[in-house]
């Protein structure tokens with residue numbers, strides 16, 4: 341007869357400072373997994389919301405008061421340990437008051453990337469990878485991306501001479517770390533080798549900044565394998581079998597509804613793009629889902645969700661408030 345494992349409902353917080361560093365703490369001696377590093381937080385108490393719990397835990401453990409307005413729901417995921425099951429509600433907080441203090445005699449430290457020299461609680465590893473994605477996913481727009489609209493700007497120009505190149509450079513300088521190559525209109529009229537040159541130059545440019553390039557599934561699959569990952573259109577994801585999935589690299593999926601989102605999880609996606617949330621020039625005839633619907637579906641996701649559709653620097657905070665990891669941007673401007 342199998343014994344039921346204890347279940348813990350837990351809230352944890354990623355404090356992010358003005359330099360973009362994140363805080364981790366070492367579990368104190370009197371707790372399970374003592375000595376292992378985690379995001380500060382703890383068990384949700386009876387009658388408490390996950391957000392109330394995270395605010396209380398950081399007050400108790402580190403002596404800081406999180407600003408509720410700047411404490412955003414991020415990803416909620418379950419994790420099965422050999423002896424316990426946990427449901428982890430992760431938050432990201434960008435503003436708090438008070439000096440960090442070690443109220444449980446725990447060590448804590450700021451990091452900029454995966455701390456490979458520490459023992460990390462297994463369920464903390466993926467969230468650190470998600471942080472490396474950055475919060476803007478830039479989508480290429482060398483040519484007019486409206487399918488059927490022909491190839492307007494960009495045609496006949498070298499990649500570096502295009503308006504998109506300048507936008508890409510500004511985004512990379514501003515810290516964007518994920519870029520998608522997606523040129524459906526050009527794919528129909530340009531010679532394959534000609535279009536590939538745009539991808540190759542873009543990839544080289546992105547790599548200089550440590551940014552990754554995913555290739556949309558409207559392009560040859562070999563391109564994605566050469567790059568850093570594959571971005572599946574929703575229609576391509578539906579037709580995809582598990583055995584056809586790439587063995588390495590990042591996998592992202594465009595989702596328009598909850599079924600798409602859940603299937604993306606089945607396929608093992610690293611993140612999804614959900615929308616379109618607001619009116620957008622690329623889908624003038626279809627109804628946007630709006631923030632409330634976005635939030636409901638995003639809350640079902642155990643991986644990061646980027647909001648897409650009418651997104652720009654002005655909608656960024658709104659997106660975070662509704663549970664987005666960040667925004668996906670095609671025409672919008674990114675200034676920071």
Ligand SMILES: Nc1nc2c([nH]c(=O)n2[C@H]2C[C@H](O)[C@@H](COP(=O)(O)OP(=O)(O)OP(=O)(O)O)O2)c(=O)[nH]1
Nearest residue numbers: 348350352371378379380381382383426461463464
């Ligand atoms: N705080 C936190 N807990 C995590 C993370 N990842 C992860 O698997 N957990 C697990 C470890 C524990 O089983 C559980 C958190 O419980 P806890 O023991 O820290 O809870 P608590 O602070 O309320 O402490 P107590 O009830 O034992 O006094 O969640 C994480 O990043 N942060």
